[in-house]
Amino acid sequence: MQRHKTREVRCGKLVIGGDHPIWVQSLTTTKTADVEATRTEIRSMLDAGCEIVRVAVFDQADAQALGAVKSFLGDLPLVADIHFNYKFALTAIEQGAEKVRLNPGNIAGLSGEFGTLGRERVKIVAEAARRKGVCMRVGVNSGSIEKDLLEKHGYPKPECMVESALRHVEWLERCGFRDLVVSIKSTNTQWMIENYRLWAKASDVPTHLGVTEAGLPGYGTLKSAIGIGSLLCDGIGDTIRVSLTGEKALEVRAAFDILKACGRRVLSPELVACPECGRIAIDLKKVVNEVRERIRDVTIPIRISLLGCAVNGPGEAAEADLGIAGERGQGILFKKGRLVRRIKEADMVDELEKEVRAMAAERDAAAAPITVRHQ
Ligand code: SF4
Structure with missing residues (x-):
């Protein structure tokens, strides 16, 4: 089983892409500014083996708290999940996050267009990230597709999602920023698989795989196993997350089980x-x-x-x-x-x-x- 060749992207002490292991990521559910609650949840994720920790940055208080969260994590990579406000990304970078996940389509300011203002804001984040050696995940989802692409394709089908992601990556590369990872998730498992297959034909940017809002453990795990597993068996995917409603340790264990079942990364009998x-x-x-x-x-x-x-x-x-x-x-x-x-x-x-x-x-x-x- 040949692995799709992707470029190597440094994320703190880890390298994503190339021939490096497919890393397991999870996302906390706490308000990040509540540092104690966030640390408690992270501890359970780490006990289950989580290798990349992502936290939501909803406001400046969350962004300011990242330094305290990071000090608890030591050298494990911290990812700041940014929506809408590019200034939170700048604070997250200052606070020591090793990766920012943002959706350029949303950073544009809810206009539904990736126009001059949005491009300039994304460029400012890219420049700050480059200065600090921080990588970036461009996370495209069906709710953030630009208006012109929706008009062109009719609905956020795979071709539309991939075109949006390519557009954002192209802009970031024109800004001289190449330390990129892309996710093109969907709640529809078949579309999710198709999104990433199309992406792999078009780009060497590493991918973060996941079925969005998969649901409760059980059916949600099954959906994730089918979506993520199909792609892993194709050789696609450089980091993965199983998005389950409930205890985070469960999604970490499910992710390792999927890697094992696909023969991609076997860390236990x-x-x-x-x-x-x-x-x-x-x-x-x-x-x-x-x-x-x-x-x-x-x-x-x-x-x-x-x-x-x-x-x-x-x-x-x-x-x-x-x-x-x-x-x-x-x-x-x-x-x-x-x-x-x-x-x-x-x-x-x-x-x-x-x-x-x-x-x-x-x-x-x-x-x-x-x-x-x-x-
Ligand atoms: S291994 Fe034996 S007991 Fe198990 S399912 Fe097969 S035939 Fe039945």
């Missing part, structure tokens, strides 16, 4: 389990749940296959690093596709955990890179 049927020979649900909890801290990209019976066991376990196929009251342990021994059902979880930890220790000893399988 993948548990493969059969759906069970009438041939089931062990309490598979119990084993799978217990194994998952026991190895939460393990960070090697191995595949563990757990199958309820031996019907498909040997064949399917051949693809896994470790596997168990149930027999009546016991299980057959496979390692790298070879039958190793039989284990009593009661000992299965302990034995599997031991094997996983032994593999992790072997990798550590060999000092093999353990974080990225396919990049």
Whole structure:
């Protein structure tokens, strides 16, 4: 699976694009000026593994608070999400944000046009960003498309969204600013996929992927998995966010699961389990749940296959690093596709955990890179 070639853009200590990892981002829900509440929410996002933290900047108080938020984050990149007022972007840059997300269509001053005034304001932000080594995400969405493009295309269909994003990128590049990332999100999953596919044909600017307002965990996660996952499988996408209503740690975990399922970035073991049927020979649900909890801290990209019976066991376990196929009251342990021994059902979880930890220790000893399988 070839990754779409994009330019490299520095974002604080991280580099976005090129062959660099696809980073996971999330957005706080607090009023940013409430620094304590914002820090508390960020802590839960970081515990889940979030790598780029975005906060909303609704007014000058939020923009002024970014310095305090940034000091808590250390060297993890902070993104300031700006709407409408370019002066907030200037304050955010002064306060230490490593990236500003703005929509030039909105910065124009709600006129629905990207005219002289809007262009000048965007240029002022770009110049301030360049002086501080700050990158910028041009975030186009269906609500911010310029009037003339809406008239031309009739409605904000993918061609219209991409034309708007290209127009903004072109202006920023004419201003001499190239440290850009683009997002062209949509709540419509099919359009979202089409937006980014068209973009990838037209530009080398890295992309931030997401399905806007995906909804509650469950259906929202599924929509995001289809939208983001389809593009990742095409090789498109340099940062991702799963936009869910609710606890932010959930969207961070969902993002890592999508990366893992697409084979784009595998940072933990993948548990493969059969759906069970009438041939089931062990309490598979119990084993799978217990194994998952026991190895939460393990960070090697191995595949563990757990199958309820031996019907498909040997064949399917051949693809896994470790596997168990149930027999009546016991299980057959496979390692790298070879039958190793039989284990009593009661000992299965302990034995599997031991094997996983032994593999992790072997990798550590060999000092093999353990974080990225396919990049
Ligand atoms: S592995 Fe065995 S128990 Fe599981 S679904 Fe397949 S046949 Fe059924």
